[in-house]
Amino acid sequence: MSVLADHAVVAMLLVPAAAATLLAFIANYRLAALLNVLAALCTLLAAASLAWFDRPPPGRYLLIDDLNIVFIVLGSFVGFTTSLFSASYIAHELDIGRLTPIHLRFYHAMYQVLMFAMTLALVANNIGLMWVAIELATLTTVVMVGLYRTHEALEAAWKYFILGSVGIALALFGTILVYMAASPVVGVGLDAMTWTILIERVPAFDPALLNLAFVFLLLGYGTKVGLAPLHAWLPDAHAEGPTPISAVLSGLLLNVALYAVLRFKLLLAANAGALAPGPLMVILGLASLLFAAFMLFRRRDIKRMFAYSSIEHMGIITFAFGMGGPLANFAGLLHMSMHSLTKSAIFFAVGHIAQAKGTQRIADIRGLTESHPALGWPLVVAVAAIAGLPPFGIFTSEFLVVSSTFSREPLLALPLALGLLVALSALLLRLGGIAFGAPSGASAPVKASSAPLYVHLALVLAAGVYLPPPLVAWFQHVARMLR
Amino acid sequence: MDRLAFDIAHLLAGSLVLASFMLLYQDRLYAMLNLFALQALLLALSVAWQAHIQGASHLYVTAGIALLFKAILIPLALHRMIERLGIHREVENVVGIGLTMLAGMALVALSMVVMLRVTAEADPLAREDLAFALAVVLLGLLMMVTRRNAVSQVIGFMSMENGLILAATGAKGMPLVVEISVAFSILVALVVVGIFLFRIRERFDTVDIRALDSFRGERR
Known part of the structure; x- marks a missing residue:
């Protein structure tokens, strides 16, 4: 079985790479969208097979272990559903002339390059290779954000480029x-960058160097996670790019950056002399949560509002992983999965809504449940879920984060609960205007498949009501591994 | 460790920091480009010297890349771009030169203190190199923050990458895979930036970032 699994890992990388090359030459956009969906489906199947069958032993460059398989399966699932959404979304953009066929060809190729880069970042067993993959993912998203070439899109892409490259x-x-810290112990060369060797030998590394390295890594990859005060690129990038890209950014790319932070947190936790990485992450997480929660009140643009909500949730997740311990880590993993599913579902709904209404201004979108019930009601459900109302999965994970914090550090639970409540009230306040009341603006029916939206919401609801025991056991296992 | 080899490595890395400082106070774009080319040349020399004393022949490739692309091709390309687009040749600063220089000095002092203290047990050659490299990185960052003009922000970014390459070559035996990818990603980054500059120009007749800032945050 191990041979098969080996092939699955290679397939996960080869399929998007080949699809990207092919898509660059396909002029027919319907065919391209179909191929995009197919490639994403193949990647998902390969990823799912890894969760079922035995895993290949770690190689020099690639690695599948208990931690990254969670990220891989979740990521390729969101990648697949987003490609379905993108197929119906992008056709409309072509109809109204916001994009030209040549842009679309570029868009589809870039989508697969992005999938390739994110998968590579997750399976890399080499910290240098992981860095290269995350840089590639950043550059691809920069050009995707600037795709519409409007004033705002260019500003957003430039800001993202500058902050992202810093x-x-x-x-x-x-x-x-990290390499400098490793090379005296492991010896010079490739070994000193290989993850599996680093984690084995890390107790002997120089703690001072590791501490300094972690500060740089946390700030660097933390910028990509969107942690305050390094989040400035995130709202613009979400608001001005095509909506499928907003969904992928929130549902996938932020997680990939977080994964990188977690890897290095593990490294530090295994070295007795190094500083505890937890408190740093707790502070950054809390700051992002509180900052974003208050910023939610003053948003006028619907996509920008949900971008701030992403900062808030990444803050909660970072906080949970910073607290550490089996329970908080479990909550962090669950929250991350639920947030990815819910937030991409919200962007699927918002994308179609903005197309139907012809605007992203919250003030111009009113009474959606009356004018577009098929989109309005799912949006109500999704926002209720993201705000942390029961019976959805996010309620479960937020409850776990708060209760585990309360039992260990009651004082820290106060700002945490405050942030959650403020965000909840801000979201519900805005939702009232958007979903109910007298409809305004265009009321043309939307011709789009909402299947991905419903599937995501059903999963989030199902997770909130009943988590299957194998999944719980799996998450618990990973949570223990994370310390 | 051969005393002379050590001193030469030190000298070259130190002059990179000096070049970074000079970049900070330039007020004309062409002068800035020439200085950047000089810094890239120093980087190439420094990397080649490291290759020589470490006996790591693959580092010559990195030196060659630095020399060819960063010291020659990119400055030439940017030069032509400034000419053809008729970009305003003066550089606007957000903060005054005096304040920027003071901040720069503080940053260099910071990187010396931090790196030398932390790496007390590391190989002496690598640790001095790393301290200089961090100074170059931080100065590049400072330059990106204090300039309004898009071209000078790009130059700040590239000088920051120079610091990174200095650090990567100072770390003994760091695999070539990474170095090539570093060089490669800089190129990719530049292509992206180039496209952006053209697009920005296409729409607004300016490469001044402040013009982009007019639409602050929210759409109204």
Whole structure:
């Protein structure tokens, strides 16, 4: 079986790479969208097969272990559903003339390059390779954000490029420092960058160098996670790019960056002399949560509002992993999965709504449940879920984060609960205007498949009502591994 | 460790920091480009010297890349771009030169203190190199923050990457895979930036970032 699994890992990388090359030459956009969906489906199947069958032993460059398989399966699932959404979304953009066929060809190729880069970042067993993959993912999303070439889109892409590359540069410096710490113990060469060897030998590394490296890595990759005060690129990038990209950014790319932070947190936790990485992550997480929760009140643009909500949730997840321990880690993993599913579902709904209404201004979108019930009601459900209302999965995970914090550090639970409540009230306040009341604006029916939206919401609801025991056991296992 | 080899490595890395400082106070774009080319040349020399004393022949490739692309091709390309697009040749600063220089000095002091203290047990050659490299990185960052003009922000970014390459070559035996990818990603980044500059120009007749800032955050 191991041979088969080996092929699955290679397929996960080869399929998007081949699809990207092919898509660059396909002029017919319907065919391209179909191929995009097919490639994403193949990637998902390969990823799912890894969760079922035995895993290949770690190689020099690639690695599948208990931690990254969660990210891989979740990521390729969201990648697949987003490609379905993108197929119906992008055709409309072509009809109204916001995009030209040549842009679409570029868009589809870039989508697969992005999938390739994110998968590579997750399966890399080499910290240098992981860095290269995350840099590639950043550059691809930069050009995707600027795709519409409007004033705002260019500003957003430029801001993202500048902040993203500063983050990526700091992360590289951190990576070099890890290598410096490793090479006296492991010996020079490739081994000193191989993850599986690093984690084995890390107790003997120089703690001072590791500490400094972690500060750089946390700031660098933290910029990509969207942690305050390094989040400035995130709302613009979400608001101005095509909506499928907003969904992929929130549902996938933020998780990939978080994965990188978690890997290095593990490294530090295994070295007795190094500083505890937890408190740093707790502070950054809380700051992002509180900042974003208050910023939610003043949003006028619907996509920008949900971008701030992403900062808030990444804050909660970082906080949970920073607290550490089996329960908080479990809550962090669950929250991450639920947030990815819910937030991409919200962007699927928002994408179609903005197309139907012809605007992203919250003030111009009114009474959706009356004018577009098929989109309005799912949006109500999704926002209720993201705000943390029961019976959805996010309620479960937020409850776990708060209760585990309360039992260990009651004082920290106060700002946490405050942030959650503020965000909840802000979201419900805005939702009231958007979903209910007298409809305004265009009321043309939307011709789009909402299947991905419903599937995501059903999963989030199902997770909130009943988590299957094998999944719980799996998450618990990973949570223990994360310390 | 051969005393002379050590001193030469030190000298070259130190002059990179000096070049970074000079970049901070330039007020004309062409002068800035020439200085950047000089810094890239120094980087190429420094990397080649490292290759020589470490006996790591693959580092010559990195030196060659630095020399060819960063010291020659990119400055030439940017030069032509400034000419053809008729970009305003003066550089606007957000903060005054005096304040920027003071901040720069503080950053260099910070990186010396931090790196030298932390790496007390590391190989002496690598640790001095790393301290200089961090200074170059931080100065590049400072330059990106204090300039309004898009071209000078790009130059700040590239000088930051120079610092990163200095650090990567200072770390003994760091695999070539990474170095090539570093060089490669800089190129990709530049292509992206180039496209952006053209697109920005296409729409607004300016490469001044402040013009982009007019639409602050929210759409109204």
